[in-house]
Amino acid sequence: xxxxxxSAPTRARNGSLNNAADTIAxxxxxxxxxxxxxxxxxxxELWALLDVVKDPEIPVISIWELGVLQxxxxxxxxxxxTITPTYSxxxxxxxxxxxxxxxxxxxxxxxxxxxxxLSPAWSTxxxxxxxxxxxxxxxxxxxxxxxDEVSCPQCGSQNVRRVSxxxxxxxxxxxxxxxxxxxxxxxxxx
Amino acid sequence: xxxxxAKEIIKxxxxxxxxxxxxxxxxxxxxxxxxxxxxEDLALTNVxxxxxxxxxxxxxxxxxxDGGDYSEDSYAYxxxxxxxxxxxxxxxxxxxxxxxxxxxxxxxxxxxxxMERLCDSSDETLAxxxxxxxxxxxxxxxxxxxxxxxLGDGTQESHKRLQKALGDLWGxxxxxxxxxxxxxxxxxxxxxxxxxxxxxxWEKAVRATFSEATIDVPAxxxxxxxxxxxxxxxxxGHMLSDLQFVQRAYPGQEW
Numbered sequence: 001x002x003x004x005x006x007s008a009p010t011r012a013r014n015g016s017l018n019n020a021a022d023t024i025a026x027x028x029x030x031x032x033x034x035x036x037x038x039x040x041x042x043x044x045e046l047w048a049l050l051d052v053v054k055d056p057e058i059p060v061i062s063i064w065e066l067g068v069l070q071x072x073x074x075x076x077x078x079x080x081x082t083i084t085p086t087y088s089x090x091x092x093x094x095x096x097x098x099x100x101x102x103x104x105x106x107x108x109x110x111x112x113x114x115x116x117x118l119s120p121a122w123s124t125x126x127x128x129x130x131x132x133x134x135x136x137x138x139x140x141x142x143x144x145x146x147x148d149e150v151s152c153p154q155c156g157s158q159n160v161r162r163v164s165x166x167x168x169x170x171x172x173x174x175x176x177x178x179x180x181x182x183x184x185x186x187x188x189x190x
Numbered sequence: 191x192x193x194x195x196a197k198e199i200i201k202x203x204x205x206x207x208x209x210x211x212x213x214x215x216x217x218x219x220x221x222x223x224x225x226x227x228x229x230e231d232l233a234l235t236n237v238x239x240x241x242x243x244x245x246x247x248x249x250x251x252x253x254x255x256d257g258g259d260y261s262e263d264s265y266a267y268x269x270x271x272x273x274x275x276x277x278x279x280x281x282x283x284x285x286x287x288x289x290x291x292x293x294x295x296x297x298x299x300x301x302x303x304x305m306e307r308l309c310d311s312s313d314e315t316l317a318x319x320x321x322x323x324x325x326x327x328x329x330x331x332x333x334x335x336x337x338x339x340x341l342g343d344g345t346q347e348s349h350k351r352l353q354k355a356l357g358d359l360w361g362x363x364x365x366x367x368x369x370x371x372x373x374x375x376x377x378x379x380x381x382x383x384x385x386x387x388x389x390x391x392w393e394k395a396v397r398a399t400f401s402e403a404t405i406d407v408p409a410x411x412x413x414x415x416x417x418x419x420x421x422x423x424x425x426x427g428h429m430l431s432d433l434q435f436v437q438r439a440y441p442g443q444e445w
Contacts, residue, residue, distance in 0.1 A: 088322055089215075089243025118247065119318035121325060164229035165333045166236040174229060190325045 031126045037071055038064070046072045046079065049107040056095045057169050060138045063096055067126025070117055079104055079112040084122045087170035124189045141175065141186035152177035153184055162186075199372060200313060201255040202275075203382055205265060206418060207316075208248030209276035212266055213426070214297065215241030216433050217284050226287055233333060237294070240326045247319045254315075267437035271420070271427045278417040279362035281426040288341055288351035293359055295334040299395050300366060300388065302327040307383040316381065335399055342403025353405055360408035365415040367392075373418075 027035075038047050050072070053063050063069045063083070071082040081100050085093045097114045104112045124143035127135075132142035136153045144150070151158045152175075159178035165188075167174040172185040218238035225231025249262035279297065284290045305327050308320035341352040367389040369377060376382030400407055416422065436443060 085243075085322070087240060087243060088247060088326065089239035089241070091239075118322050119314070121318075121321040123325075164233055165329065166229070166233035168232070170236055170239055174232070188329070190329070 028123065028125050030120045031067065031123075034067070034070055034126065041072065043072070043074060046074070046104075046107075046109075049109075050081070050100060050103055053096065053099045053103050056092050056099070057171075058135070058138065058140065060134045061127075061131040063100070065128045065131035065134070067122060067124075067128075068093075068096065077111055079109045080115055081112060082115045082117050084117050084120075086122050090170050092169075122190075124187060127187075135187060139184060140172065141184060143187040143189035150175060150186055152180060152182060154182045155180040197255050199376060200316075200381060201252045202372060203376055204248045204252040204255070204316070206275045208245045208252060208262075208265060209274050210280055211241045211248060212245035213274070213276040213280040213429070215239070215245060216429060217280065217282075218290070218294075220284055221290065230287075234290070237330055237333075240323075240330070244319065244323055244326075247322070251315045251319070263437070267434045271422055271430060273420060274422065274426060274430070275418050275420060276426075277362075277366055278414060278423055279359065279366065281417075281423055281429060282359075282362070283425055283429075285355065285358075286351060288348065289355040289358065291334055291337040291341065292352055292355040294330070295338050295399070296356075296359060296363065296396065297366075298327060298331040298334045299399075300385075300392055302331050303388045303391055304383050304385060307388070310380075311382070312380040338399050338403045338405070342400070342405040349404065352403070356400075356405065357408045360410070361412040361414055364413040365417060368415065370418055 038044075041047055047064065047069075050069060051062050051064055053069075055061055055063065055066050055068075058066075066086070068083050068086060069081070070084050071080075073080045073082075081104070083093075083096065083100070093116075100114060101112050104110075127143065132144075135142040139153050141150050141153050149158060150160050150162075152160055155177060157177055157179035160175050161178060162173060163176050163183065164174040166172075167185045171187055173188050174183065175186050176183045215238045218234050218241065221231065221234040221238075223231065225234050245266070246262050249265040252265060253260045253262055279293060282289075282293070302324065305320045305324045309317055309324060311317040311320065338352070341348040343349070367386050369382075369384065369386055373382050373385070377384040397407060399405075414423075
């Protein structure tokens with residue numbers, strides 16, 4: 001299910017076909033819908049409140065940017081927050097649930113409830129574009145969306161080798177750069 | 191059949207799948223700090239975590255259906271050997287690295303096919319858990335298949351160990367593809383996976399890997415079964431005594 005937001009090459013005014021700069025990678029439909037839920041929300045302040053909740057393992061990206069935060073609704077004085085886990089056994093999920101409850105509490109919403117939604121299954125293609133850059137700056141090679149090319153987050157070299165399919169957490173694989181010799185984590189694309 | 195009965199049967203099925211995942215995950219977690227090298231230690235424990243996560247999802251679903259005081263923890267920590275309904279192959283001790291990877295490979299190949307089918311279950315929760323698991327199983331299989339080739343087509347010693355491990359595991363595979371009345375009934379309704387139907391595809395995939403890994407297909411001259419009925423090998427009790435110790439000594443203890 002791919003929603004072609006603007007994935008087709010666009011024709012510029014002079015009639016030439018622009019393939020690179022004017023093209024945005026296609027979003028999966030469910031991710032497009034997630035972004036629309038936030039954009040169309042009657043309570044943008046609730047979404048903004050939860051922007052402070054970061055992935056405890058990768059404190060530079062928020063649960064919204066990671067694609068974990070799915071929906072926020074208010075029902076009978078209670079805030080219902082829907083999240084989708086990244087990996088089934090990821091221990092960060094319970095910390096995230098606690099952080100959501102406490103962020104809402106501090107923001108003046110003492111009654112909240114976390115709902116875990118498994119389907120559709122989380123995908124790295126839900127990670128927002130800005131977060132990919134934040135990951136790189138943090139020293140983690142982002143999962144990449146259009147292509148599978150891995151480059152060293154330190155020196156940018158593509159002369160890298162995969163050391164292990166698995167890394168320091170469930171979501172990362174271990175790589176090493178052949179040029180600057182730096183070992184680094186890569187967010188596994190799933 | 192009343193709705194309650196139908197739900198109760200789905201609960202039993204969810205517990206079976208949870209037991210498979212928990213026992214498999216626990217056996218893998220025993221490699222923590224014992225892996226042959228650091229990266230492999232991380233890989234084994236990461237895979238273990240995926241299975242424990244899978245067990246939590248199946249157990250939570252069972253607890254939801256139950257609606258009583260049961261939680262995912264009660265299934266993991268407060269049941270005895272005979273209540274566990276995992277397939278026997280999962281409870282065998284890890285053995286050497288060749289044994290652990292051989293079992294992992296045989297079951298990863300199966301799990302991927304199984305979860306792909308379970309994605310189509312008419313039970314929404316089972317299908318959702320499967321959709322999550324499929325992605326992880328693809329990753330697991332890539333690694334365990336790779337190890338089959340490296341060990342089988344590696345040194346004389348690694349080849350010998352892998353061949354022996356597969357021989358020791360082979361008789362536990364028939365049970366994996368058998369359905370009892372409970373599973374057959376659910377499969378007929380499109381809820382459970384008809385695992386018997388997976389056997390042909392599984393054998394084909396496994397034989398191709400064996401051939402590439404220069405491994406002989408073990409002889410089909412023995413088989414053991416009983417896990418789904420709670421009849422276990424001598425190993426499960428020992429494993430549970432380790433897994434359940436804290437909750438048995440300090441019931442209800444929380445971190």
